[in-house]
Amino acid sequence: MxxxxxxxxHFIQGxxxxxxxxxxxxxxxxxxxxxxxxxxxxxHGSARVRLGATDVIASVKAELGKPSAxxxxxxxxxxxxxxxPTAAPMFEGRGGExxxxxxxxxxxxxxxGGKSGAGAGIDPTSxxxxxxxxxxxxxxxxxxxxxxxxxxxxxxxxIKAALSNTGIPKVDVAAETTSDEQPEVxxxxxxxxxxxxxxxxxIVTLTKVGRxxxxxxxxxxxSQMSSAVSISVNRKGHICGLTKRGGVGLDPSIILDxxxxxxxxxxxxxxxxDSEIAAAEASEEES
Amino acid sequence: xxxxxxxxxxTQRVRLQRAFEKLQxxxxxxxxxxxxxxxxxxxxxxxxxxxxxxxxxxxxxELVATVCGxxxxxxxxxxVRALRARYKPEVGDVVVGRVVEVAQKxxxxxxxxxQDAVLMLSSMNMPDGIQRRRTALxxxxxxxxxxxxxxxxxxxxxxxxxxxxxxxxRSQKYGKLEKGQLLIIDxxxxxxxxxHFHHLEQxxxxxxxxxxxYIWIGEHVxxxxxxxxxxxKNIEQSTVVExxxxxxxxxxxxxxxxxxxxxxxxxxSLGFNVDLNLIMETVELSSSLKIDIHDMLGSEFHVLVxxxxxxxxxxxxxxxx
Numbered sequence: 001m002x003x004x005x006x007x008x009x010h011f012i013q014g015x016x017x018x019x020x021x022x023x024x025x026x027x028x029x030x031x032x033x034x035x036x037x038x039x040x041x042x043x044h045g046s047a048r049v050r051l052g053a054t055d056v057i058a059s060v061k062a063e064l065g066k067p068s069a070x071x072x073x074x075x076x077x078x079x080x081x082x083x084x085p086t087a088a089p090m091f092e093g094r095g096g097e098x099x100x101x102x103x104x105x106x107x108x109x110x111x112x113g114g115k116s117g118a119g120a121g122i123d124p125t126s127x128x129x130x131x132x133x134x135x136x137x138x139x140x141x142x143x144x145x146x147x148x149x150x151x152x153x154x155x156x157x158x159i160k161a162a163l164s165n166t167g168i169p170k171v172d173v174a175a176e177t178t179s180d181e182q183p184e185v186x187x188x189x190x191x192x193x194x195x196x197x198x199x200x201x202x203i204v205t206l207t208k209v210g211r212x213x214x215x216x217x218x219x220x221x222x223s224q225m226s227s228a229v230s231i232s233v234n235r236k237g238h239i240c241g242l243t244k245r246g247g248v249g250l251d252p253s254i255i256l257d258x259x260x261x262x263x264x265x266x267x268x269x270x271x272x273x274d275s276e277i278a279a280a281e282a283s284e285e286e287s
Numbered sequence: 288x289x290x291x292x293x294x295x296x297x298t299q300r301v302r303l304q305r306a307f308e309k310l311q312x313x314x315x316x317x318x319x320x321x322x323x324x325x326x327x328x329x330x331x332x333x334x335x336x337x338x339x340x341x342x343x344x345x346x347x348x349e350l351v352a353t354v355c356g357x358x359x360x361x362x363x364x365x366x367v368r369a370l371r372a373r374y375k376p377e378v379g380d381v382v383v384g385r386v387v388e389v390a391q392k393x394x395x396x397x398x399x400x401x402q403d404a405v406l407m408l409s410s411m412n413m414p415d416g417i418q419r420r421r422t423a424l425x426x427x428x429x430x431x432x433x434x435x436x437x438x439x440x441x442x443x444x445x446x447x448x449x450x451x452x453x454x455x456x457r458s459q460k461y462g463k464l465e466k467g468q469l470l471i472i473d474x475x476x477x478x479x480x481x482x483h484f485h486h487l488e489q490x491x492x493x494x495x496x497x498x499x500x501y502i503w504i505g506e507h508v509x510x511x512x513x514x515x516x517x518x519x520k521n522i523e524q525s526t527v528v529e530x531x532x533x534x535x536x537x538x539x540x541x542x543x544x545x546x547x548x549x550x551x552x553x554x555x556s557l558g559f560n561v562d563l564n565l566i567m568e569t570v571e572l573s574s575s576l577k578i579d580i581h582d583m584l585g586s587e588f589h590v591l592v593x594x595x596x597x598x599x600x601x602x603x604x605x606x607x608x
Contacts, residue, residue, distance in 0.1 A: 003436035004436060005385070005434075005436045005437045005438050007437075007438070007463075007466050007467070007505075008438070008467075008468065008469065010465075010466070010534070010535075011466055011467060011505075011536065013535075014535030014536055014541070015541060017535060018535060018536075018538050020538065020542060020545060020580070021545075022468050022545065022548065023545065023548070023549060023581065023584065024545040024546070024549050024579070024580030024581040024583065024584075025581045026581070031584075032294070032584065032585060034293070034294050276294070279294070
């Protein structure tokens with residue numbers, strides 16, 4: 001990330017104050033979103049999302065495993081994010097680790113619900129094959145290919161798209177098993193089960209620059225931020241998670257204000273994303 | 288369609304394809320076999336002596352390209368000029384760069400070249416405008432002229448023996464750039480022309496097309512004494528800290544700046560050469576159609592611009608005939 005001169009910083013701040021940002025956007029306008037699904041053939045589901053120059057890939061891989069003893073009726077879901085060194089030289093070696101962890105944790109909080117798995121955007125009970133014995137383990141991996149700000153929103157959108165692209169193989173369980181043994185399973189390679197992704201939230205990050213806040217900040221704008229609040233909102237308009245970055249404090253009334261704005265923005269974002277996902281799936285089937 | 292990253296509807300795709308086909312048919316035929324991709328054979332006369340240059344390799348007795356680009360021949364030398372490469376400076380080019388380091392008697396500038404360019408304190412016009420030897424005091428005050436991260440416009444002066452590049456800024460028109468935005472595009476899209484500084488009077492905007500693909504779009508400033516400006520800037524900064532935002536670019540001018548910037552972004556993503564005429568036509572097209580500044584980056588406007596350019600080129604070629 002190159003630094004900005006005083007003049008440029010001033011220009012960016014002025015643009016945000018005047019509601020006309022450097023690329024002509026208003027404060028609450030997203031960059032055009034472009035979705036591509038099925039980009040990784042080996043995965044059960046994958047998607048690539050581009051938001052301006054930000055470019056991320058998410059993949060979903062399912063594996064048969066054993067549910068934990070504490071939660072026999074739930075499958076396991078893991079979310080990890082990796083920052084590719086192609087995105088920025090600073091991600092080389094272990095440089096991207098801090099950001100990767102931060103993004104992973106934020107996504108886990110926003111999508112997976114509590115420790116018990118309650119209130120998760122992805123319903124873990126739908127992953128169980130035989131209660132207490134066999135379940136699906138879902139590995140969701142995000143990869144940042146190119147970074148131009150607002151990675152969290154892009155990753156959440158990519159995960160949503162990848163999950164709606166995911167088909168989990170149908171499993172037949174051999175009927176006669178005693179209670180102790182691990183049941184024999186037969187994985188079908190023809191029949192797939194689709195996920196219900198309508199409950200998966202999108203994340204809207206509001207970045208505060210000066211006295212105003214903006215959505216979908218570019219990395220130049222992010223360099224000017226005082227704090228950023230990421231709010232994940234589902235289709236019903238409910239808040240699923242909230243994380244704050246940046247050291248500067250915020251007045252509680254501003255946060256409430258931000259939440260209502262995020263709710264409003266998320267409606268448009270979800271609709272846009274859904275239509276993009278549908279278009280991407282259609283074009284994938286065509287080719 | 289050159290990997291255009293745009294969501295296109297069916298009709299838009301057909302229209303864009305047609306526009307590109309039209310453009311292709313209009314482009315000069317004589318030169319069409321000069322462009323190569325990796326591993327293409329370069330046609331040379333093997334009986335003549337020739338020198339293998341950059342981007343070429345010998346494969347089973349055949350000369351092949353190792354980069355995508357255009358074949359260039361200078362006497363016996365055959366080389367491939369890569370398109371998406373770093374900027375290759377030529378003496379006299381106008382470039383825009385960012386200061387990365389303030390060193391002894393010199394600034395180092397990042398100009399998208401394979402190494403940082405050097406701007407010597409002695410090849411600058413001093414702020415007071417007097418021709419004199421640079422003293423140690425001047426050297427200490429270098430940061431009052433340019434600081435790290437400042438954007439500077441300069442001219443390529445010469446190459447040193449060790450391959451490093453020297454710049455000069457011996458005129459009022461060169462110097463620090465403020466109040467605007469920097470756009471970075473592929474250098475091959477900026478062709479050399481007589482004029483790289485443009486003052487767009489109807490918009491009150493300065494446009495500098497750096498040959499290194501760095502394009503500056505900012506508020507118009509009269510050639511001025513930078514020392515005075517620097518002091519004024521410091522005062523300005525302190526007022527900003529106090530929360531007075533008087534100094535921001537006026538909204539109307541900002542709209543113009545953004546519109547021009549987006550016009551350049553559209554032209555770049557379509558792969559058209561960026562020159563003043565084309566930029567102005569794109570800007571006029573967008574304002575005559577009352578397209579919102581942000582919507583200029585959408586697919587529909589891309590298609591419109593491609594069609595406009597195809598139309599324009601077909602008209603100019605007809606006129607030539």
